[in-house]
Amino acid sequence: MRRFYFEIALNDDIKEDADGVDLPDDGAARREAVMTIASIAAEAIPQDGPLDIAIRVLDDRECQVFRAHVTFDFDDTEREQKLRGSSQ
Amino acid sequence: MDKAIEFMVRRLSGVGQLSSEDRDRLVSLPIRRKRFAKGEEIVAEGTSSSSCCLVFKGYVHRSKTLITGDRQIFSLHMAGDIPDLQSLYLPRMDHSLVATSPAEVALISHFSIQTILDQSSRLTALFWRDTLIDAAAFRSWMLMLGQAEAPVRMAHLFCELYVRSQLVGLNKGNTFALPISQVDIADMLGTSTVHANRTLQDLRSQGLVDFARGRVTILHWRELAELGMFDESYLHTVVGPATDWPTREGT
Numbered sequence: 001m002r003r004f005y006f007e008i009a010l011n012d013d014i015k016e017d018a019d020g021v022d023l024p025d026d027g028a029a030r031r032e033a034v035m036t037i038a039s040i041a042a043e044a045i046p047q048d049g050p051l052d053i054a055i056r057v058l059d060d061r062e063c064q065v066f067r068a069h070v071t072f073d074f075d076d077t078e079r080e081q082k083l084r085g086s087s088q
Numbered sequence: 089m090d091k092a093i094e095f096m097v098r099r100l101s102g103v104g105q106l107s108s109e110d111r112d113r114l115v116s117l118p119i120r121r122k123r124f125a126k127g128e129e130i131v132a133e134g135t136s137s138s139s140c141c142l143v144f145k146g147y148v149h150r151s152k153t154l155i156t157g158d159r160q161i162f163s164l165h166m167a168g169d170i171p172d173l174q175s176l177y178l179p180r181m182d183h184s185l186v187a188t189s190p191a192e193v194a195l196i197s198h199f200s201i202q203t204i205l206d207q208s209s210r211l212t213a214l215f216w217r218d219t220l221i222d223a224a225a226f227r228s229w230m231l232m233l234g235q236a237e238a239p240v241r242m243a244h245l246f247c248e249l250y251v252r253s254q255l256v257g258l259n260k261g262n263t264f265a266l267p268i269s270q271v272d273i274a275d276m277l278g279t280s281t282v283h284a285n286r287t288l289q290d291l292r293s294q295g296l297v298d299f300a301r302g303r304v305t306i307l308h309w310r311e312l313a314e315l316g317m318f319d320e321s322y323l324h325t326v327v328g329p330a331t332d333w334p335t336r337e338g339t
Contacts, residue, residue, distance in 0.1 A: 006282045021270075021281045035280040043237045 004029040004065065006036065007056040010044070020060075030066045033057050041070045050074070089115055092144035092167075092194035095256055099168030100214055102255040102325050103221055110211040113204040119194035124148075124187035131185040137175045139195045143167055146191030147268055151275070152183045161276040163225060164188060164249065164268075168256040173219055176201060189267040189302075217324075224322045233278045236317070238287040241277045243316030246297050250306055251320050255327070262309075267302035291315075 001022040008015050023029050037055045044051060054069035089097070093115055100106050100114075119142070124130055130148060131137050141148070144167045153159040162183065165171040172185050176198050205212045225248070232241045253264045274284035291297050296312040298305040306312060 008282075008286065015286075017282075017285075019285065021285070032280050032282055036282040036286075039238065039279055039283045040286075043239075 002029075003060045004032070005058040005060075005062075006033060007058065008036070008040070009052075009054040009056075010040075011052055026059075026065050029057050029059075033066050033068060037068055037070055041072070044072070090119065090194075092119060092121070092142050092192075093117065095144050095168035096142055096170070098256045100218065102327055103323075104214045104217050104326060105210070106214060107210060110204075110208050110214070113208060113211060117196050117200050117204065119196055121192060121194055124191045124193070126187055126190050128187045129184055130187060130191075130193060131172055131175070131181050133181050133184045135181055136179045137172065137181065138179070138199075139197045140170050140175060140201060141172050141185065141193040142170050142196055143191065143193050147188040147266070148191050148193070149186055149188045149272070149276075150183050151186060159275050160278065161188075161272060162229065163222070164276065166249075166253055166256065167258060170196075170218075173215065173222075188272055221322075221324045224324065228322045238277060238279050238283055239290055240316055241279075242273070242284070242287050242291060243296065243312050244318050245273075245276060245316075246299075246304055246306065247309075247313050247316045247318040247320070248323070249304065250309075251323055251325070255323075255325055262307075263303050263305045265302060266299065266304045273299075 003020040005017040005020045051072040056067045057065040149161045150163045151161045274281040
């Protein structure tokens with residue numbers, strides 16, 4: 001088992017991981033990161049504008065093992081423009 | 089009264105009517121105590137057992153693991169519970185029973201349980217009721233696993249454990265011992281360990297609950313129950329809602 005640290009950022013709000021998680025190898029750490037970012041994405045509802053979720057996995061020597069990010073980039077301007085057009 | 093039997097009496101009296109004759113029948117049960125290390129298998133999937141395990145110290149869980157190594161914990165059991173009561177009629181285990189923390193169980197042979205059940209139809213009904221409550225808890229966990237987000241699931245889990253440990257007298261004020269790892273919590277909630285840790289930090293920062301050094305402290309019961317969408321009726325206790333119990337603190 002090796003200890004890995006998972007640093008997670010929602011837009012500019014970065015949360016460092018002081019405790020870490022023990023996992024067998026890099027592959028398991030990568031999988032843990034992917035599952036985590038997917039869960040955060042599933043539970044996060046973008047409130048005001050786009051949301052970027054980033055995860056960075058560091059090993060016990062602070063070397064980066066893996067990094068990924070997911071962006072919610074939604075756009076509802078087209079429908080609004082149509083609605084505005086029809087009301088004119 | 090033996091400590092293990094005492095916990096079982098508390099549990100059964102908390103979920104139904106236990107007559108003094110039936111209580112004496114439980115007290116007469118021969119038991120064999122066995123200690124298990126954290127993570128040790130008590131009864132393995134696929135094996136057949138000829139006795140049931142009455143937990144009286146620590147925690148044990150029921151789980152199954154996929155060929156990929158991913159594990160789901162279905163239920164967590166504490167003192168007073170007989171998590172493999174079903175082995176009485178389904179002796180071949182379709183899941184594993186594992187010690188989640190260092191645990192002690194009292195082994196009671198199927199034969200002796202069957203003997204006292206044959207003597208009392210009311211006791212049979214009470215054991216049946218307890219098994220049905222176990223199934224109700226499974227439905228509740230299924231709803232959480234399938235439909236709720238991680239903070240809701242976690243809040244719900246802490247609320248359930250609080251009410252159940254209150255029932256058998258394991259709570260100290262607004263805290264109870266839960267010497268299990270965050271990996272176990274994650275496998276109960278069906279999340280990654282990192283996401284479970286993150287969710288716990290979230291509940292902690294909201295001031296609802298704390299889970300540190302193997303103890304859970306309920307800081308704000310009402311808010312925690314609200315977040316967890318927790319309605320304890322599925323636990324079918326006969327002592328009234330836990331929120332009315334006199335020893336409740338930290339509400």
